[in-house]
Amino acid sequence: MNMEVMSKERAQGARLSIVDCDFHPRLTHEQMKPFLTNQWWSYLQTYGSRQRHGQAKGYNYPKIAPQASRRDAWPPNGGTPGSDVDFCREQHLDFYGIDHAILTPLGQSTGNGDQNGELSAALASAANDVQFTQWHARDARFKPSIVVPYEDGVAAAAEVRKRASNKEFKQVFLLSRTAEAAGRKRYWPIYEAAVEAGLPVGIHAFGYGGWPLTNSGHPSFYIEEMTEHATGAQAMVTSFIMEGVFERFPGLKVVLIECGFGWLPSLGWRLDKNWKRLKDEVPHLKKAPSEYIRENFWVTTQPMEETENPDHLIEVMEWIGFDRIMFSSDYPHWDFDDPFTSLPPSLTIAQRRMVYADNARALYKL
């Protein structure tokens, strides 16, 4: 492809409508304070969050950059990346012409996976209030997700029901490293509430379930955490299917956020093959595992798979289905995907429309 054609394609891409399905606002403790009881605020000052690893102030796998963020994402007001609404609006939404950004808050302030279930519930609720009052209210292009204390299915379902009447909340939000595989029955109240509210369940990579990152124990490096997170997502998809979640909740829609997607066809083939041989063990499955994948799962693009031969990437996207792939940037993190350049140039305009916006508009009712 010569450069002239390439730049024309990019110009067209730039004019397409864009929905960013993975935008990380940094919710600060100070923002959370008005939405927490004095007891929990005082507790946080004294004991802090206690994740299912030993680090009080950092990560068990130290990131490659402070806050895992782009160097240019630190706002001029001295805050942390993703914390300044005006700066994010200018640097990201306006610069790229993004119509909607789905908020996916991470970090200890959201209470995700905290060892203390009640603290987790209090923080999740506060995180939802902050997303709405500090982000959506200041720019309606930011769409909040319902953060839930997912290790307690009943409490999480209560949080979903509390927010469900507010149609600006676009999904129920979990992290992928749950304490048990996400298909287990302890999590089913979450899925029941999500289906009842007509919301997809978005599951973002990372988190701490308390188990080693690999089934052979703890690896040593951050590069392994980044690479092998996909294996946990594979176990999660397997669990959803084998536990019969989609037989109980056929309308459940699960979005895999930042989990990668290249592995999904291969996983479906492997599960189909195993199911063919072992189906008497799981008689509650009514169809091949890959059919549940095709019907119930969506994926986001970042970190975009980079194949040496571009045709291989297109083939994998076709195997997944272009109607199931949604653009995401992962702003403000270091491995951010640029909306203008990260999709393969050889996609057709129709495919680009689906991936950049139409699939997300349909799923999230935007």
Next chain:
Amino acid sequence: MSISSPEPAGPSLEPGAIDCDVHPTVPDNKALLPYLEPFWAESIVSRGIASLESISYPTKSPLTSRPEWRGKDGFAATGATELAAQVCGRWQAGTAILNCLYGVQLVYSEDMARAFCCALNDWIAKEWLDRDPRLRASIVVPMQNVEYAVDEIERCARDRRFVQVLMLCMQEVPLGRRHYWPIYAAAIRHGLPIGIHAGSAYRNPVTALGWPTWYIEDYAAQSQGFQSQVASLITEGVFAKHPELKVVLIESGVTWLSAFLWRFDKFWRGLRTEVPWVDRSPGEIVRDHFRMTIQPLDTPDDPHIVERAIEHLRSDDILLYASDYPHWQFEGDATMPAGISPALRRKIAIDNPLATYARLREDAR
């Protein structure tokens, strides 16, 4: 049980192929009694240690064996004759490598593990290798203790019919970790590849999300373990230190590799400062140092998808023929999936295994 196989199985086979993954079955600990040191022989009797069978392959699970190969106890392939009749007779392999999956890796006591590994390897040599000249075997090592594992390699490697060192996919800690490196040095000294086979020592849950409900999840999770082991061996610098080392992923599934490498190569470009000894892309390292057996391939039956998925691997050298007998991976005699070109089939069946297993080249001379 089809011990005699008068009719060879037809044109889908490659005569003289090297079958890189077949499984002899240890029925129970009584079979090993004559090979155990007296103290341990007495222990297993007096303590009632009847069997080390692993939940990775429950005897009666359909995956563990095709029905027609099972004997009255449900076990398949408890003897060299029946195994060779199927693998070398009907499927016309010229050589078959025995990978014994008896659960010696499950044992917590290092000393007991060593005793069982010694007995197991001696049992393999005497009861299997001595009975059919087409058979070769992997050395089962006690990964519970690195010194013992090295000792067992030194002890068994004198017998040139042992062609590989065998370990399970899921260990107590990832296989790249430095305390394991003496095992890799010993393997190189004797011209042995490291074979990593599906299975677990069950020191960790079989998924990153804990213990799953169903056996099918356990088996499916094997391919996740292989991804982690490839990442660990590369990022810890095993191949920078030991450039001669070859690693064979056995019963790993195949099609996960391409997408795994896309991801791994991408993060290596972004994060290589963390592991500066990894001085070329993981994809290149894998293509130089890793091999995979073809059963299970983990594709649909559609030959077009098989062809595309193999193309995505970007290597004609990486695949090794294996039937995975008696595990029930395919129907009939379809040992080689449709969608592989005749030239590549020949490489998979003979050239690639010969290039991988130095000790098989000695036989060819």
